[in-house]
Amino acid sequence: MRALAIVRKFSTARSVFYVPKQFSQQSQQQQPNSTEEAFAPFSQLQQQRKLLEFELISTLDGCDDLLQIKQVHARILRKGLDQCCFVLTKLIRMLARINIQMDSYPRLVFDQVRYRNPFLWTALIRGYLLQGSLRESVVLYGSMRREGIDPVSFTFSALFKACSEVLDASLGRQIHAQTILIGGFTSDLYVGNTLIDMYVKCGCLGCGRKVFDEMPEKDVISWTELIVGYAKGGDMESACALFDGLPLKDMVAWTAMVTGYAQNAKPREAIQYFERMQNAGIETDEVTLVGVISACAQLGAVKYANWVCDIAERSGYGPMNNVVVGSALIDMYSKCGSVENAYRVFEAMKERNVYSYSSMIVGFAMHGEGHAALKLFHEMAETETKPNRVTFVGVLTACSHMGLVEQGRQLFASMEKYYGVAPSADHYACMVDLLGRAGRLEEALELAQTMPVEPHGGVWGALLGACHIHGNPDIAQIAADHLFELEPDGIGNYILLSNIYALAGRWDDVSRVRKLMKRKGLKKNPGYSWVEGKNGVIHEFVANDLTHPKSSEIKQVLEDILDRLKAHGYQPNLSCVPRDVSDEEKKRILMTHSEKLALAFAVLTTSAGCTIRIMKNLRICEDCHLFMCGTSQIIEREIVVRDNMRFHHFMDGKCSCGNFW
DNA sequence: ATAGGGTTAG
DSSP states (O other), rough: OOOHHHHHHHHHHHHTTTOOOOOHHHHHOOOOOOOOHHHHHHHHHHHHHHHHHHHHHHHHTTOHHHHHHHHHHHHHHHTTTTTOHHHHHHHHHHHHHOOTTTHHHHHHHHHHHHSOOOHHHHHHHHHHTTTTTTHHHHHHHHHHTTTTTOOHHHHHHHHHHHHTTTOOOHHHHHHHHHHHHHHHSSHHHHHHHHHHHHHHHHHHHHHHHHHHHHOOSHHHHHHHHHHHHHHHTHHHHHHHHHHHHHHSSOOHHHHHHHHHHHHTOOOHHHHHHHHHHHHHTTOOOOHHHHHHHHHOOOOOOOHHHHHHHHHHHTHHHHHHHHOOHHHHHHHHHHHHHHHHHHHHHHHHHSSHHHHHHHHHHHHHHTOOHHHHHHHHHHHHHHHHOHHHHHOOOHHHHHHHHHHHOOHHHHHHHHHHHOOOOOHHHHHHHHHHHHHTTTTTHHHHHHHHHOSSOOOHHHHHHHHHHHHHHHHOOHHHHHHHHHHHOOOTTOHHHHHHHHHHHTTTOOHHHHHHHHHHHHHTTOOOOOEEEEEGGGGGGGEETTTTOOSTTHHHHHHHHHHHHHHHHHTTTTOOGGGSSSSSSOOOHHHHHHOHHHHHHHHHHHHHHOTTOOOOEEEEOOOOHHHHHHHHHHHHHHHHHEEEEEOSEEEEEETTTTTTTOOOO
């Protein structure tokens, strides 16, 4: 047994430095006469051989179908590398990646190798695991041990990685238990880190934390994995606590924090961390940039947009050099109100992928430039880049915001037929939105009731929104019943329904919905708006909030504007206050809407001629919309409002949305 | 041939 093991060990080593026949014959013929010469050709051959192996491996890496892999395999055989574990391991891994049944081709390759090293074994075991054949992989692991091959730490890290790829934590737990039994591997840094990553990816944050706490030696990677885990779970406090305790913070750890805040809708914190990171002298790469760009997109502030774009250019990851950064910049500029700048970035990009096109199309759609969105979509069809589900959501919303019912229908019909994208519930939601906004509520309802995919909250939500626009409490009731079942805690749905009843004057129904909300313990999410002030300070306004230091001046400005608007025939739209109060009270409430406060503040603090930009977390109401139209005319300035859905550009008393939003 | 961070929607 022992002898066998030694032979194996030797053979394993030999197989790595296996010399092909044609080369070894050649070297024998040459008869070297000094030691130096004797080794020189051999090591040269070794080098050539190594180069060949690496070349084959990288060729394999670029393969994405069976035919290509078979061609490389033929080359491997021609070069006499049929016993080379190094290359064959890659071959098996690639076959597993494209989901070739392990029992067939990969198994054959494996069986033909006489001296298999742990890496080759691991590739096969990992393949079975990825294909869900847990039993087979356990059996194989047993045979590997019986043949005297000791697992290496790589064996376990590869297995844990496979588990995390198939998101199978219970399987990972079993293997974890095995490593504990064998002993020695759980204290390995690599194995520990893959374990944490697996648990985190599978959503078992607690288990990951336990591994982390028990690791005798941790590095910045262990920390970062957990930080990301907490961030993905929305627990930025824990992420932050961990980060504070991290002795050596590197670029990736910092990036995890920036991205974490960005993904948890805390753009200001994300930007703060990015600034702290820069002050600490940490380098910035494209991933960091994408995180902070996404934060700026959420914030919607032009100054930050230009600032971060500048940094991207200076660090060499501008739109010219990096598709991902470029695509993120397109999205950011669209969301910061400048579809022109977004398009400038789009044009400057050397390479464009489906993200670049989709972001640009969505950008046009958001700004009410539906025709530009459709034009770009057709341009895209001429390229190699294939539209995906998001691209279609983009073009369909573009149609929806423009009321292009027929074009939307045609696109929807072509999705599967010409582009191979099967319509999902999301796309049906777009269609319901398209029909509903256009006032065809019965058709929208029928589509929701007969669609072949199970409708989700988005579908009924679109219908409910349309009922709000067109004032149809009966269909709203149907949509809401579905919504309350699908999203029992979705506060917005209750408020929307109650507002629809209020519009129809059905106050009994309003109080019924209010009571329902109260019973469920749901609280209204307050509407708020914000504007960018001097020096990048963001000023936030909540409805009816008079705590801003300039409140009395703001009130004065609003009253002035109101008087002038009234002289032009403006009448407050009292139906926008869904409460059973006096008309006077309704008028007062209307004047405290957060976007009006923000508008007055902007008028107060910016100079004539410059565009006023307001961001808001909810949909802008009819009255504020009318108010903005009028104000843009009397103060002769452009006003841009970004609500939760889209942009409104007010100019000369008109809005770019054509009062259709 | 072993470990960490990334962009698009309603």
